[in-house]
Amino acid sequence: xxxxxxxxxxxxxxxxxxxxxxxxxxxxxxxxxxxxxxxxxxxxxxxxxxxxxxxxxxxxxxxxxxxxxxxxxxxxxxxxxxxxxxxxxxxxxxxxxxxxxxxxxxxxxxxxxxxxxxxxxxxxxxxxxxxxxxxxxxxxxxxxxxxxxxxxxxxxxxxxxxxxxxxxxxxxxxxxxxxxxxxxxxxxxxxxxxxxxxxxxxxxxxxxxxxxxxxxxxxxxxxxxxxxxxxxxxxxxxxxxxxxxxxxxxxxxxxxxxxxxxxxxxxxxxxxxxxxxxxxxxxxxxxxxxxxxxxxxxxxxxxxxxxxxxxxxxxxxxxxxxxxxxxxxxxxxxxxxxxxxxxxxxxxxxxxxxxxxxxxxxxxxxxxxxxxxxxxxxxxxxxxxxxxxxxxxxxxxxxxxxxxxxxxxxxxxxxxxxxxxxxxxxxxxxxxxxxxxxxxxxxxxxxxxxxxxxxxxxxxxxxxxxxxxxxxxxxxxxxxxxxxxxxxxxxxxxxxxxxxxxxx
DNA sequence: AGTGCAGTTGACTTT
DNA sequence: TAAAGTCAACTGCAC
Numbered sequence: 001x002x003x004x005x006x007x008x009x010x011x012x013x014x015x016x017x018x019x020x021x022x023x024x025x026x027x028x029x030x031x032x033x034x035x036x037x038x039x040x041x042x043x044x045x046x047x048x049x050x051x052x053x054x055x056x057x058x059x060x061x062x063x064x065x066x067x068x069x070x071x072x073x074x075x076x077x078x079x080x081x082x083x084x085x086x087x088x089x090x091x092x093x094x095x096x097x098x099x100x101x102x103x104x105x106x107x108x109x110x111x112x113x114x115x116x117x118x119x120x121x122x123x124x125x126x127x128x129x130x131x132x133x134x135x136x137x138x139x140x141x142x143x144x145x146x147x148x149x150x151x152x153x154x155x156x157x158x159x160x161x162x163x164x165x166x167x168x169x170x171x172x173x174x175x176x177x178x179x180x181x182x183x184x185x186x187x188x189x190x191x192x193x194x195x196x197x198x199x200x201x202x203x204x205x206x207x208x209x210x211x212x213x214x215x216x217x218x219x220x221x222x223x224x225x226x227x228x229x230x231x232x233x234x235x236x237x238x239x240x241x242x243x244x245x246x247x248x249x250x251x252x253x254x255x256x257x258x259x260x261x262x263x264x265x266x267x268x269x270x271x272x273x274x275x276x277x278x279x280x281x282x283x284x285x286x287x288x289x290x291x292x293x294x295x296x297x298x299x300x301x302x303x304x305x306x307x308x309x310x311x312x313x314x315x316x317x318x319x320x321x322x323x324x325x326x327x328x329x330x331x332x333x334x335x336x337x338x339x340x341x342x343x344x345x346x347x348x349x350x351x352x353x354x355x356x357x358x359x360x361x362x363x364x365x366x367x368x369x370x371x372x373x374x375x376x377x378x379x380x381x382x383x384x385x386x387x388x389x390x391x392x393x394x395x396x397x398x399x400x401x402x403x404x405x406x407x408x409x410x411x412x413x414x415x416x417x418x419x420x421x422x423x424x425x426x427x428x429x430x431x432x433x434x435x436x437x438x439x440x441x442x443x444x445x446x447x448x449x450x451x452x453x454x455x456x457x458x459x460x461x462x463x464x465x466x467x468x469x470x471x472x473x474x475x476x477x478x479x480x481x482x483x484x485x486x487x488x489x490x491x492x493x494x495x496x497x498x499x500x501x502x503x504x
Numbered sequence: 505a506g507t508g509c510a511g512t513t514g515a516c517t518t519t
Numbered sequence: 520t521a522a523a524g525t526c527a528a529c530t531g532c533a534c
Contacts, residue, residue: 337521385520389521
């Protein structure tokens with residue numbers, strides 16, 4: 001009881017639901033008794049990018065964290081409400097000496113909420129200590145040297161789990177709301193991964209000890225990716241595992257698979273950095289010439305969203321995503337590409353649908369990817385996926401298609417990927433893929449050739465493209481005519497924006 | 505054996 | 520993490 005007399009160190013858990021490698025927790029504990037708090041914010045869960053499957057995973061992770069912290073002496077305290085109101089109540093009833101948390105690069109809601117929290121903390125003279133998570137750098141001015149700083153951060157020793165937390169017996173732990181308490185729509189996801197650090201640790205061990213061997217060869221096809229990918233993404237998104245511990249756990253291993261995997265961990269932060277540096281990319285196209293070019297069409301959207309476009313491989317991927325809350329990277333790109341090019345739908349709406357379906361939704365990665373797969377960054381090559389070719393390449397025998405589109409199970413192999421061409425009365429897809437791709441390509445290139453496009457693209461490159469030694473940011477993607485060296489420069493710059501695979 | 509030719513492969517360019 | 524087009528080199532085969 002004595003501890004309650006002292007002002008508390010308030011550790012605010014956000015998307016960092018673990019007690020290992022948790023610097024804010026460790027630092028707070030050095031100063032005094034800690035109140036470990038998670039705030040369930042109904043407004044956050046009512047945002048259009050939130051879903052019941054995400055809450056289900058988060059809730060499991062919270063239960064696991066509560067159990068772990070209980071074992072250390074003080075269970076996780078959970079309160080429901082607006083963050084500032086909850087913090088203010090804690091201040092009035094318990095006294096708060098300092099607020100501790102990890103930096104969060106989230107959506108517009110969490111960005112605005114953090115600014116309110118900052119104002120609240122300042123007005124009451126409460127210092128708010130935010131420790132960086134990931135390799136994302138807040139207040140980044142120059143992109144030069146980013147990769148080195150990432151390496152340094154990942155090489156920092158892990159912060160050990162506290163040995164004990166002084167109990168606060170007078171504080172009720174509080175219950176975790178249900179999906180319906182939060183007003184979330186029913187969202188069955190039968191094959192979803194389970195939340196919680198113990199689950200994350202198991203997946204990590206299994207991946208590094210066994211599955212990583214075949215990583216490189218199995219990440220492209222949805223037939224093999226569910227087992228072949230690391231499947232760590234939701235545990236990183238919700239912070240059950242720290243990125244640093246994953247990097248360090250893989251550091252002692254060698255081989256093609258591990259190298260490939262590590263480059264993706266690097267890339268994870270590279271994308272989150274873009275949203276950190278420019279929060280507007282969640283809502284607005286990078287390039288102004290790309291704004292409002294697409295048309296809303298409710299029927300097309302619904303068909304795409306439910307996996308009934310009539311394009312078998314696309315529908316199979318969407319249905320698998322709905323059931324698992326996850327699909328491999330390449331198929332995410334294809335789904336977005338079909339929505340943005342073939343169906344010509346605005347990326348914000350289709351992006352929100354995918355965000356809700358992803359249990360591992362990470363705003364920085366997600367919105368960068370949505371814009372990239374829609375051609376609106378202006379500094380990346382236009383990549384229009386051919387959904388039939390993707391199917392033939394990655395599911396040649398139609399095993400995946402038949403699994404998720406049982407209505408096609410009896411079709412012979414020959415026309416499985418384009419059943420409408422096999423004669424009979426099979427319905428045509430909602431768009432003719434070849435014609436739709438051609439029209440989209442022509443529209444995009446007409447915009448890219450417009451006067452003034454390149455000048456703005458160069459400015460975007462200057463601000464967002466990562467640098468590589470010896471590269472001057474000159475020339476644009478849409479130039480009508482270009483010297484050979486400019487072409488090389490452009491492709492190098494694309495690569496570095498797209499995937500930061502700098503080995504240095 | 506050498507030639508012509510259709511078809512294939514791979515590197516590179518364009519959109 | 521794209522796809523389609525172009526072109527030159529190559530291959531197998533018929534004659």
